[in-house]
Amino acid sequence: MSAVVPVVRIQAEDFDVAAEIARLTRGRNDIGAVVTFSGLCRDEQGRLSALELEHYPGMAEAEISRIAGEAIERWPLQGLTVIHRHGKIAPGENIVLVVSASAHRQAAFDAANFLMDYLKSRAPFWKKEHHSDGSEGGWVDAKEADDKAASRWKRD
Amino acid sequence: MSTKLIYFAWVRERIGRPEEDVELPAAIETVADLLRWLKSRGEEYEHALQYPDVIRVAINQEHVEHREKIAGAREIALFPPMTGG
Numbered sequence: 001m002s003a004v005v006p007v008v009r010i011q012a013e014d015f016d017v018a019a020e021i022a023r024l025t026r027g028r029n030d031i032g033a034v035v036t037f038s039g040l041c042r043d044e045q046g047r048l049s050a051l052e053l054e055h056y057p058g059m060a061e062a063e064i065s066r067i068a069g070e071a072i073e074r075w076p077l078q079g080l081t082v083i084h085r086h087g088k089i090a091p092g093e094n095i096v097l098v099v100s101a102s103a104h105r106q107a108a109f110d111a112a113n114f115l116m117d118y119l120k121s122r123a124p125f126w127k128k129e130h131h132s133d134g135s136e137g138g139w140v141d142a143k144e145a146d147d148k149a150a151s152r153w154k155r156d
Numbered sequence: 157m158s159t160k161l162i163y164f165a166w167v168r169e170r171i172g173r174p175e176e177d178v179e180l181p182a183a184i185e186t187v188a189d190l191l192r193w194l195k196s197r198g199e200e201y202e203h204a205l206q207y208p209d210v211i212r213v214a215i216n217q218e219h220v221e222h223r224e225k226i227a228g229a230r231e232i233a234l235f236p237p238m239t240g241g
Contacts, residue, residue, distance in 0.1 A: 039241055054164055059233070140239065
């Protein structure tokens with residue numbers, strides 16, 4: 001089996017989940033499982049009009065590629081795509097996508113889960129809230145739960 | 157040799173600029189030394205780096221610990237804990 005090269009994209013534009021699945025599975029008969037995770041912008045009960053995602057160009061691609069490379073080393077994947085948007089994103093819109101493909105479901109589920117946990121605590125993105133009532137929004141605080149979620153994948 | 161410092165999110169807002177080139181004094185060996193030195197450069201730095209422990213640092217676009225040596229760094233970024241995903 002040739003080495004899987006992950007697709008990593010950092011972009012302002014939206015993405016098409018179905019098209020991204022098709023990109024990984026087109027012309028192949030060996031993939032038995034595709035898991036997708038999409039992260040969307042919430043309005044927090046009407047409080048938010050948008051989230052603004054700042055990122056570190058260059059490092060964002062590099063860090064997500066490092067995490068994707070680790071996933072490919074740990075699980076028998078046949079394809080892996082990670083897309084993360086930046087800029088102003090309205091409630092209901094997509095923020096992030098992970099698509100993992102494997103012969104069997106467990107590897108695909110685990111790899112997607114791992115990717116998201118690591119991405120949350122290591123990918124250089126920061127969310128700023130924009131309030132619906134026009135008042136000044138603030139930066140979203142990092143959650144300790146996200147760090148804990150990432151640490152459960154640590155190996156000796 | 158000058159080093160490029162880059163700031164993100166509230167670190168950038170509090171310092172009041174996205175990046176700057178600085179000549180680092182020779183005595184600055186580690187990331188922790190750099191944070192201490194920066195903090196003494198003025199009110200805005202003091203405000204941004206008030207709690208140095210929460211500041212995350214990347215050297216040449218890779219995460220590092222505060223005890224890491226900064227010798228040879230072209231680009232050092234300072235930012236709050238990340239909130240992507």
